[in-house]
Amino acid sequence: MYKNGDPKHILLTFATRRPYRTTPDLPEHAKYDRIRGCWIQEGSPLVRSSDGTMISSTKKADQETGEDQKGE
């Protein structure tokens, strides 16, 4: 078991450090619509896929980890 003062594990040495965020940056006036099950901005879905549009913070988040952080 790890004890205070032990040398840093190599997986921690290799870790990338970023500011901790609990919520992504959202555009102004974005609001979650519980009935439609999606985020809305000015009456339209915030995220659409017809042209591959995803808001940048989302794209960034899932690319960084490559997988889910769902619910954690």
Add this chain to the structure above:
Amino acid sequence: MNPAVLIVAGLYDFSADLVALRLTEAGVGFLRLNREHFPDLRFGLDPLARTLSVGGPELDALVGPGLRSVWFRQPVFLRNLPAEGLAPAEQLARSQWAAFTRSLCVFHDATWMNHPQRTYVAESKPYQLALATECGFKVPETLVGNDAVSIRTRFPGLLIVKSLDSVLLRDGDDSLFTYSTVADSSELVESNTAGAPLLAQRLLDPKMDLRVTIVGKEMFAVRILVDNKGVRGDWRTVSRDRLVYEDVEISPSIEKACRALVDHLGLAFAAIDLIETPEGVFFIEVNPTGEWGWLVTAGRPIDKAIANWLAEPGCHAAAA
């Protein structure tokens, strides 16, 4: 309201937005439950009747009758321990809501993407590697453990160092994430290795990354490039503006291996990481909960494929 599809997700799960929009377009009734909203809602799960009543702001639903599928976008085990002490109420909420979402397994007549039990097993990287060889994949030589001497002996010189499970930690105001890293095995010594196991792998260089996303019977494969070349090490460390995702057709033998793997794991959805090397295509890992939102384009409608699968799970390769 008796939804045909139940989505269990998080409030900031924007990929779930894409699927919700597709389901709406298709006229399929669904209910999306976000973990952050749970305390605002009022639930009644009847395990004998196999029904779940959900009430709350703008919501009145009975899940069970007519339920076809469940899209489970919640963790199946506690991956990241809190970095600071939690109040008893918060500890209680975390453990009991997690148990509540797992309890949705009472809907075993519905088809799941993916069933938590399947995801739990499939998250084990060593198990994935063992199964991948059985399915016909080439797999890089691998050693899992905390013995620096054994790792240095097995992999003299450069190697790949990976975590055994995602390392996503909190340290004060920062979060830490560890990518797969190219290292010299001489860097691994008793003092920086013994404290936790890791996954050491033979370095395959040069290589080009392939991401194969499987949704039921559908398959979307891309090659990930920077400046028309493969990325040395972990492509996720490269600025996303420089990454190009090129649609590719994978060979029949690799497709067969991918399908065999997801069938063995019982997954309806999987994101498989492969690499192309001068020695052939190698299996790296499979992510049963891998993200895909960043891959969606008009020609790569992964969101539509997931919505179609959820709407008509019987028409697609299904996983219990």
